[in-house]
Amino acid sequence: MTPGQIALRALIVGFIVVLLFITGFAYTTLLERKVLARLQHRVGPNRAGYIPIPTRGGKERKFLAGIMQPAADAVKLFFKEDITPGRVDWYIYNLAPMLAVIPAILITAVIPLAGKVPGLVPDPYNYFAVAPGLNVAVLFVLAITSIGVYGVVLAGWASNSKYAILGGIRASAQMISYELAMGLSVLIPIMLSGSMDLGEIVEAQKGFWYVLQVPAAFIFSIAVLAELQRAPFDLLEAEQELSAGFNVEYGGMRFGMFFMAEYMKMASLSAIAATLFFGGYLGPFVDQVPALGFLYLTIKIIVGLLLMIWIRATFPRLRYDQLMNFGWKVLLPVSVMNFVIMAIVLVLQEEGALQPLVNTMVGLFGG
Amino acid sequence: MGSPILFFILAFIAVLSALGMLLSRNAIYSALFLVLNFVTIAILYLVLNAPFIAMVQITVYAGAIMVLFLFVIMLLGAERLGGVASSRDWEWATAGILGGVLLLVFMLELVLKPGGGTTELAATFIDTSPAALGMRLFEAYVFPFELTGVLLLAAMIGVVVLGRTKKRGKDV
Numbered sequence: 280m281t282p283g284q285i286a287l288r289a290l291i292v293g294f295i296v297v298l299l300f301i302t303g304f305a306y307t308t309l310l311e312r313k314v315l316a317r318l319q320h321r322v323g324p325n326r327a328g329y330i331p332i333p334t335r336g337g338k339e340r341k342f343l344a345g346i347m348q349p350a351a352d353a354v355k356l357f358f359k360e361d362i363t364p365g366r367v368d369w370y371i372y373n374l375a376p377m378l379a380v381i382p383a384i385l386i387t388a389v390i391p392l393a394g395k396v397p398g399l400v401p402d403p404y405n406y407f408a409v410a411p412g413l414n415v416a417v418l419f420v421l422a423i424t425s426i427g428v429y430g431v432v433l434a435g436w437a438s439n440s441k442y443a444i445l446g447g448i449r450a451s452a453q454m455i456s457y458e459l460a461m462g463l464s465v466l467i468p469i470m471l472s473g474s475m476d477l478g479e480i481v482e483a484q485k486g487f488w489y490v491l492q493v494p495a496a497f498i499f500s501i502a503v504l505a506e507l508q509r510a511p512f513d514l515l516e517a518e519q520e521l522s523a524g525f526n527v528e529y530g531g532m533r534f535g536m537f538f539m540a541e542y543m544k545m546a547s548l549s550a551i552a553a554t555l556f557f558g559g560y561l562g563p564f565v566d567q568v569p570a571l572g573f574l575y576l577t578i579k580i581i582v583g584l585l586l587m588i589w590i591r592a593t594f595p596r597l598r599y600d601q602l603m604n605f606g607w608k609v610l611l612p613v614s615v616m617n618f619v620i621m622a623i624v625l626v627l628q629e630e631g632a633l634q635p636l637v638n639t640m641v642g643l644f645g646g
Numbered sequence: 647m648g649s650p651i652l653f654f655i656l657a658f659i660a661v662l663s664a665l666g667m668l669l670s671r672n673a674i675y676s677a678l679f680l681v682l683n684f685v686t687i688a689i690l691y692l693v694l695n696a697p698f699i700a701m702v703q704i705t706v707y708a709g710a711i712m713v714l715f716l717f718v719i720m721l722l723g724a725e726r727l728g729g730v731a732s733s734r735d736w737e738w739a740t741a742g743i744l745g746g747v748l749l750l751v752f753m754l755e756l757v758l759k760p761g762g763g764t765t766e767l768a769a770t771f772i773d774t775s776p777a778a779l780g781m782r783l784f785e786a787y788v789f790p791f792e793l794t795g796v797l798l799l800a801a802m803i804g805v806v807v808l809g810r811t812k813k814r815g816k817d818v
Contacts, residue, residue: 371674414775418701425709429681432716436674444720451717455710462705475776 305349318592356535371437376536379430383543389416391478393572406478428454438528446524456606461502463614467495481559510591549583
C-alpha cells in the first residue's frame with residue numbers, strides 16, 4: 280500500500296471506531312447508573328424510553344426501561360445555558376475540556392480489535408486496528424495516558440476556584456505517583472511476549488492469558504483505576520470535601536466533555552487491560568472465524584466496566600495520605616519486586632536452568 | 647524521511663512555542679508552551695523514523711516532568727511573575743551576545759561541513775524498533791547506560807537525604 284492509501288484507511292477506520300466508542304460512552308453512562316442503582320437497591324433511570332413487550336393480562340411489560348436516557352442526557356447538556364464564570368482564565372478554561380477528551384480518543388488508535396479478518400486487514404499486518412503494526416504501541420498508551428492529566432489539572436487551575444484548584448493539585452500528584460507502578464506492571468506482558476506491539480502481545484497469549492501472572496494484572500488494574508480517577512481513587516472530585524473538584528465551575532457541554540473523557544477512557548483502558556492480560560480478541564473458534572474477535576473484545580470490555588462499577592459501589596474513598604503511602608510504599612516496591620523476579624525467571628528459563636533449580640529447591644525443602 | 651514542508655511546519659511551531667515559553671508573563675502559560683514544544687519535538691522524532699524516542703519524550707517530559715512543574719506552580723500559587731521582571735539592559739545585551747555566538751557556531755558547523763551534515767544522517771539509517779534499540783543500548787553503550795543509572799541513583803539518594811525531616815531534639 281502507498282502511504283496515501285494507509286492514511287485513507289486509517290482515517291476511515293478511525294472515524295468508525297471513534298463513533299463506536301462515543302456511542303459506547305453514552306451507553307456506559309447508562310450502564311453505570313443502572314448497575315450502581317441495582318447495587319444500592321434502587322431502580323435507576325427508567326423513564327426515558329422502553330421496549331414494550333405484551334403480556335397475557337393485556338398490560339405491556341416495559342423491557343429495558345430507560346434505554347433512551349443517554350439521548351435525553353445529551354440533549355440536556357447541549358441545550359443548557361453556556362456559562363463562563365467571571366475571572367476565569369478564558370483560553371485555558373476552554374482548552375481544558377478538549378485536552379481531556381483528545382487523549383481518551385487517541386488511545387483507541389492502537390487497540391487490536393480483531394484478528395486477521397479477511398478483507399479488512401491489509402497484508403503485512405495480522406490483526407485489525409486503526410493503526411496496526413506500531414512497534415511502540417505500549418509506550419504510545421503510556422504516553423497518551425500520561426498526557427491525559429492536563430485536562431483535569433488545567434481545568435482546576437483555570438477555574439479560579441479553591442475547590443477546583445485543590446482537585447487539580449490532587450490529580451497531578453496522583454497521576455505522577457501511579458504512572459510508575461502502571462509502567463512497571465506493563466513490562467510483564469512485554470517481557471513475556473517479547474514485543475511492544477499490542478497485536479503481537481495478543482497473539483502471544485494463544486497459549487495462556489497473561490492474567491496468570493497475577494501480581495502484574497492486579498497492580499495494573501489498581502493503577503488504571505487511579506489513572507482514571509475512579510473510586511476509590513476519586514479524591515479530585517470528592518463530593519463531600521471538594522463539592523465536585525476540578526469540574527465544579529463547568530456546565531453544559533464543557534462539563535459533558537469531561538464526562539465523556541472519563542467514560543471513554545474507562546472503555547479504552549479496559550480494552551487495553553483486556554489486550555495486555557486477558558487475551559484481547561482471543562476466544563473460542565476465533566481462529567476459524569476471525570470476526571468473532573470483535574465480540575470477544577466487546578465482552579471483555581464490558582466485564583472490565585462492570586468490575587469498575589462494582590468497585591465503585593463497594594469501596595470507600597482513600598484519604599489523601601493513604602493514597603500517597605499506598606502508591607509509593609506498597610504498589611511501587613511490589614511492582615519492582617515482581618518485575619525483577621519475573622526477569623530472573625525468564626532468563627533462567629531461557630538458559631534452561633529453571634527446571635534443575637526447581638528440582639533442587641523441591642529436594643531441599645520439599646523433603 | 648518525511649517531507650520538507652512537514653519539517654518546516656513543525657520547526658515553526660517548535661520555535662514559536664519556545665518563544666512563547668520565554669516571553670509569556672504567566673508561569674502556567676510558560677509551562678504549557680514548553681509542553682507544546684516537547685510534543686512538537688516528539689513529532690519531529692516520529693518524522694525522523696525514531697518512534698521509541700518520540701514516545702519516551704512524551705511520556706517522560708510532557709507526561710511526568712511538566713506535570714510535576716504544574717503541580718509545584720499551582721501548589722505555591724506562583725504563576726504570576728512579580729515586579730522583579732528582568733528588564734535590565736545589560737541582561738538583554740549579554741543574552742543577545744551569547745545567543746549570537748551560539749548561532750554563529752551552528753552556522754559555521756553547517757557551512758564548513760559539506761552537505762550540511764544531512765548526507766551522513768541518511769547513510770547511518772538503522773533499525774529503529776525497540777528491540778534493536780535495546781540491543782544497541784545494552785551492548786555497544788552499556789557502560790554509559792549504567793553510568794547514567796548510577797548518577798540518577800546518587801541524585802535520588804541526595805534528594806532523600808536533603809529532604810529528610812530532622813527528628814526533634816536529635817541531630818540526625
